[in-house]
Amino acid sequence: MKQIGQGRTADIFEHQEDENMIIKLYKRSFPEDAINQEFQISNLVYSLGINTPQPIELIQLDHRKGIIFRRISGVSLLKIMGKSPLSINKHSRKLATLHHNLHGHHVVGELRQQKNVLSNNIKSASALTESEKNIIIDYLEKLPHDNNRLCHGDYHPDNVMVGEENWIIDWMTGMYGNPAGDVARSVILLSTGTMPNGTSKHINSVINFLRDKLKKEYVRHYIELSGLDYADIDRWILPVAAARLVEWMPKEEQEQLLKIIKERLRAVS
Ligand SMILES: Nc1ncnc2c1ncn2[C@@H]1O[C@H](COP(=O)(O)OP(=O)(O)O)[C@@H](O)[C@H]1O
Ligand SMILES: [Mg+2]
Structure with missing residues (x-):
């Protein structure tokens, strides 16, 4: 095959x-x-x-x-961005628009609920102490439920394919909940990340620069479309980052994630 x-x-x-x-x-x-x-x-x-x-x-x-x-025809938005980094703002806006569109769907019942998914993952995160987990779960419970919107759960440029039409793929983590939490997850995915060992310092700094630009423009455009404040998204960063600890990732990336979590924990406890 x-x-x-x-x-x-x-x-x-x-x-x-x-x-x-x-x-x-x-x-x-x-x-x-x-x-x-x-x-x-x-x-x-x-x-x-x-x-x-x-x-x-x-x-x-x-x-x-x-x-x-x-089969769909298209190329992932990640690949497209890699080939035309000068158009990163345009691609970031597309990423935001498609995300905002899918959040327009109300769903309940058949899908898992965002807060349940997050708290189950936080409970299983072995890098956190029991008391840290409790603080984050209490904090999560107080966040706005909001409406029951469709959320992707793993929305990033490699799960968007662009051809004659735009496609969103890879729905294993689909759930219902608050779109602000879904955007916070994308922000985390675009904030942390490492390149394979041996990548030159120069390439690394170019990648980090582009990733940061992509993240800022994506968030700016999502806020514009949704009418949310950045604070609405930002308050989901702590639980979303903590829940991500259960996923496999390179050690260096886990350290970046833990740094974000520890800073935010200090601010809430
Ligand atoms: N229906 C499809 N038609 C054509 N290519 C696809 C399709 N689904 C996935 N792909 C290709 O396979 C890649 C990985 O698919 P994805 O579902 O995101 O896998 P994973 O869950 O392992 O991330 C995509 O980036 C895309 O290039
Ligand atoms: Mg994928």
Whole structure:
């Protein structure tokens, strides 16, 4: 099978018998529940009319679980930005507009609730003490529930594909909750990050500069579209950063995340 893409959780292959389909094949150790969840959430999101690849069926291949999706044509916004860094403002605005559009959908019931997802992850974060976890969870509970809006849960430029149309992919973490929390997660994703070992100092500083520009322009435009204040987003940073500690990431990135968390903890306790 010809491989056409790769993410953190899965490899993407062309379907051998149908060129209009792709197979997202998960890493062998990947939990089955999460794959079923991605299938279910993708179905729901597709049925809402959001531009996302239509999920067709769950399959098993070479002892790996997978999902067949309809193939879409496009290139990830991350790749596009890499190729035309001078247009970063334009791309950041697209990132914000598409995010704001998906937040226009009300959903309840079938999806997990943002505060539950966050507090479950915070409870499992081994890098935090029990007392730190309690402070963050109490703080989270006091944040505004707001309306039950569709949230992506992992919205970043590699989960947006741009072709003749714009597509939002990779819905495993889809949930309902407060859009400000969903934007805070994107801010965290755009704030921390490391390049592979051996990347030169120069490349590193260029990447950091672009990432910062992307983040600022994305937030500025999201605020403009939504009418939120930056404070509405900023107050979600602490719980969202703490919840992210359960995900695998390079040690240096975890240290950046912990630094943000410790600073914010000092401010609330
Ligand atoms: N339906 C699709 N049609 C065409 N390419 C796809 C499709 N879904 C995913 N891809 C390609 O595979 C990459 C990884 O997919 P993604 O669902 O984000 O995987 P992961 O969960 O591992 O991040 C995407 O960036 C894209 O290049
Ligand atoms: Mg992805």
